[in-house]
Amino acid sequence: MSGTANGTTDKAAEERLRVLHAVWSTPPGWRGRLTAVNHSTIGLRFIVTGLAFFLIGGLLSMFMRLQLAWFGNEVLDPQRYAEFVTMHGTTMMFLFAVPVMEGFALYLVPKMIGARDLPFPRLSAFGYWCYLFGGLFLYSSFLFDAVPDSGWFMYVPLTDSTWSPGLNADFWLIGVTFSEIAAVAAAVETIVAILISRAPGMDLRRIPLFAWAMLVTAFMIVFGFPPLILASILLEMQRAFGFVFFDVARGGDPLLWQHLFWLFGHPEVYIIFLPAAGVVSMVVSTFARRPMVGYTWIVLALVATGFLSFGLWVHHMFAVGIPLLALAFFSAASMAVAIPMGIQVFAWIATLWAGRPWLRVPTLYLFGFFFVFVPGGLTGVMVAMVPFDWQAHDSHFIVAHLHHVLIGGLMFPLFAGLYYWLPLASGREPSEGLSRTAFWLVFIGFNLTFLPMYLTGLLGMPRRAYTYLPELGFHWLNLVSTAAGFVLAIGMVAVLVDVALSFRHGPRCRRNPWRAGTLEWALESPVPDFNFASVPRVQGRDPLWADPLLAEASARPDGLLGDARHGRRELLGTSLLDATPEQVIRISGSTWLPLLAALALAALLACFIAKAYWAALVMLVPLLALLWRWAWTTGHPGAPAMLETAPGTTLPSQYAARNAPGWWALVMSLLVDGSLFASLVFSYFYLWLGSETWPPAGMDVAGWPIALAALALLPACAAAAQFATRALREDARGQAAAGWIATAVLGAAFIALHGWAMLPAGAPTEHAYSAVAWTLAGFHAVHVVIAILFALFVAARLRRSLVTAATPLEARVTAGLWRYTVAQGLLAWAVLHLFPRLA
Known part of the structure; x- marks a missing residue:
């Protein structure tokens, strides 16, 4: 009897798994690729596309370094050099740094918090297509010989129609704004997912530190991106229709652009860094073999960094003639932000000190990060002092500092995260020899590329200058930077080749090869489309260390939401504070709507940049029709008020729940819009006061x-x-x-x-x-x-x-x-x- 019962149970479990795979699977072939909305697929697409733009931006920088390798070089003429500078900075800031880390979040956060997917999968897919089309739109400027050439910050009046009469600035303004839709969409997804779809038992004190970092980052995007979106819209309105915002002769002020831009630009530094810090926290804890020291302090430091970053925007405007009292305030705020950053650094060091560090490739990148980021942060304190900033402003000292903090502070944690989560995504391990060789090429090349720039900057070399005189005496330093830049480039290509080859040729590894404690490592590889057959219950900050049997339990379809015979994709919605189950969220499957909506929006913007404004208005009709259809088919229209989560247990559907994801999406969207509105009101009063x-x-x-x-x-x-x-x-x-x-x-x-x-x-x-x-x-x-x-x-x-x-x-x-x-x-x-x- 027992054998018969077990056989029946096994067959029932197999049937439930078969149904789960059928409900959550993506259609095969090109149709499936174009209609996929699964968070793992979309996250990997963000990462791969971001790394592709990273290679393109790096290629542009190699031409710039060749031009600067020696005085009098003619690798690039002044116009082409300005274009490459603009596109390099724009690519790295808007098309690589933020999207690639949001890709990590889209791929990892649902797995870390014990969810099957994100609450709005079609929004994630739409965001990806907007990101891809925005990047392609920006780079299509090369086809029309209208490459943006005014710097990645696009200062006016150089970018108004008087001084940039062509389409160069229009490609930048429209392309960047288009791609920023993806960042805002991913931020809304991330916030709602972390707030209301965590596994039961994962209260606020048990959220993984990477998820905490992404939660703070997402809120920073919600408040930080709208000022730049508004600035781009205002400048495009001035260029296209003659509206007056930045023209001094008619009551405007070009400094308004700088204020709006840097209201985004300085939080952007920490929008890039905080996800990298979250990666560091995860890797440090795993390879130190112990829970993170000072978990609560790290969370508070992340939140404090997010708050303080919005008080630093004038840090980039010390040389424009702002009153000294205001300069003193922003200088103090710029130095104060080093305190929460230092808390995290000391917590990481304490964790490694108290643990038993395991020296693997991710650990090497951790140590490289410590070596690079700390000096970069100290130079940030230097430029926070107004007298020094006046001397170093717009010199290569700032170029070195920027790359030390942004690229050094992002790239080393990024590569650590790539190697750390690679076995989860591929089921294979990379080549240890090639991995270590690539690390040393990257580490040595990076430091030899940017450390000499501090000296060239102090010797007076201005940034964005395409050549220099031999009498200045820093041509040998530039030659060293250029040679090292090629070493760095070879190392980065080696890393990406190593990662790519491991997906097909790397040796297979067992589940959780690092013996980590967070939920994503409970999954087998390849990861099922539904992540967990049964939604797990969490008992600690490191669930797999607290309950070694959790991985097996979550792979069996006999728990929460294990039965999918109704044919619908379902998530478990939980309460905000203590993650108590309180609703069932039914989400959409594969669909053409995100791609079609993004294409309609791209066509509208293409008509706009071609100055076919009536055609752009006409394109609103299919766009609104697609969005109407999207809203009409969201989730499961007509779902019953109560749904079964396990035998004998029911919960409200999202349509009947007070804490519904749609409600939270509205709240987050209105925060974005409120920031946009506040920026516009700020512009009104700023112009009034002037x-x-x-x-x-x-x-x-x-x-x-x-x-x-x-x-x-x-x-x-x-x-x-x-x-x-x-x-x-x-x-x-x-x-x-x-x-x-x-x-x-x-x-x-x-x-x-x-x-x-x-x-x-x-x-x-x-x-x-x-x-x-x-x-x-x-x-x-x-x-x-x-x-x-x-x-x-x-x-x-x-x-x-x-x-x-x-x-x-x-x-x-x-x-x-x-x-x-x-x-x-x-x-x-x-x-x-x-x-x-x-x-």
Whole structure:
């Protein structure tokens, strides 16, 4: 009887595994490759594409080094050198550093936190296609002989239409902004995944440090990327339509671009570094054979670094004439950020000191990182001192410091992470001999390339100069840097070749060859598309060390969500603080929608850069249609309010849960949008403070009657949305649908009336006041249009009974969007109509 029972159980388990594979598998062939949304596939694509752009950016730098190897060289003419400098910096900052680490996050975070996938798999796929198309869009500028040539920071007025009349700057502005959609999408995915899809028992004190680093980084992206997105939009509006934001003669200010750019640019340094620090923490703990020393302190240091990084943007503007009191504040903040960074360094050293370090290839890159990053950080403290910064500003000293911190601080942890997680992704190990040889080539080449640059900078060599005079006396140092640069390049290529070859030719390894303690190592290789057959339960910070049998238990389909006979992909949703199971999240499978939406957006931007503005407007129609279809088919429309997670156990579906991923996606998206709005309001007041009269005579907005009438419509929209929400709560779906339609009508009336009130503000091509006022009003009008579409969407779902009192998620999201839109409108109205009258 026992044998029969065991045989029946085994057959049932095999059948459940077969069903899981069928539900979670990606279709074979080219169709599967183009429609895949699985987080492992998308994460690996980000990593591979990022490394490809890394090679391209490195190739550009080799030409630059050849040009600088000796005085009077003519490898590149001045124009081509400026183009290569711009594209090298842009590639490394926007197309390599951030995307490759987000690729690590997309691939690893669900596995680390015990989840089967990310809550919004189609959003991840859409982000990847935007990233790829944005990079290709940027590099297509070579085909049109319109390569961006104004530096990766694109300072105005050099980039306005007067001094850059071609398409060079347009390719940069549109291509970079396009690719940044991927960064923001991945940030929203990462935040929501870590907050509400952790394995049961993984409370906030048990989250792996890499996941903590990515959580802080994702929040930094949410607040840090919008200022640059806004700056790019404003400059493109000035170039394309003649709006005035940065033209001094008409009330603008070119320093506004620098403020907006560096509001992104200095947090960007830590957006790049913090994920690398998370990798270091994971590798240190594994190869020291003990839990991380000072776990709580490291988490606090990560959070503190994230906060402090937003107070450092003027660190890059010490030489523009800012008052000395402000310089003192930003100088102190720049030095203060070294404290949380130092906490992490000492925690890593203490862990290695207290453990039994195992010297393998990932450990070599750890030691290389310590050797490179600490001096780079100390030079950061040096340039934080204003008098020294005035001397070293725009010299090769800054080039050396930048590469020591960004490339040294990222590249060595990146390679450590590549070798550390390679057995998980490939099931094989790399060549030990080639790996160690590549390390020494990279380590020696890196230091000999950039250490001489400190000396050339102190001797007076300016950055971005394509040649120099022999009398300056630093040609031998430049020759050493160039020769070492080729050694570094050979080492990097060797690393990537070694990693690539190991996927096919490396010796096979057993599961968890490093004997690590985190959940991703519970998976076998190749990793199943669903990660865990049963969602694991976590008992400590290092679950595999706390429970050696956890890997076997999670591979059996007899626990949480082990039964997929309903044919739907499911995740377990857990509570924010203590990771208690509280919902079942049904997600979408393979689909064409992300690719088609990204292609439609790419076509729209291509029409825009070709100045076919009517064609760009026409392209909005298929884009909106695809997004409507996307929203209509998200998750499992019509899913029951309660779903089974295990025999005898049920939980609410995401459509009925209060802590639904859709709700958190709205919150995160509104944080992104709020940062964008705050940056626009900052621009308004910055231009106001620099203007003698604001608004200029004859450009004031309309009188109080029209403005107040428009204002009255905003609370009317809020009241109609509240009525619809209350009606749905009482299950009066007809009244709820009517309430949402009324909200949409009132919103449309507000747009018309407020547009009328703005007419006396003047043309946005006349003065900076008119430009920023119309942009602020238009920004809010776009939000009202989006909220109207949401209201009509919910009304349509109500009529199909896809939104009910028991499953009100879409209505809750729409109500939240309308509350935000009304609040934003009130603030915009006050800025436009109230503050100028009070001044």
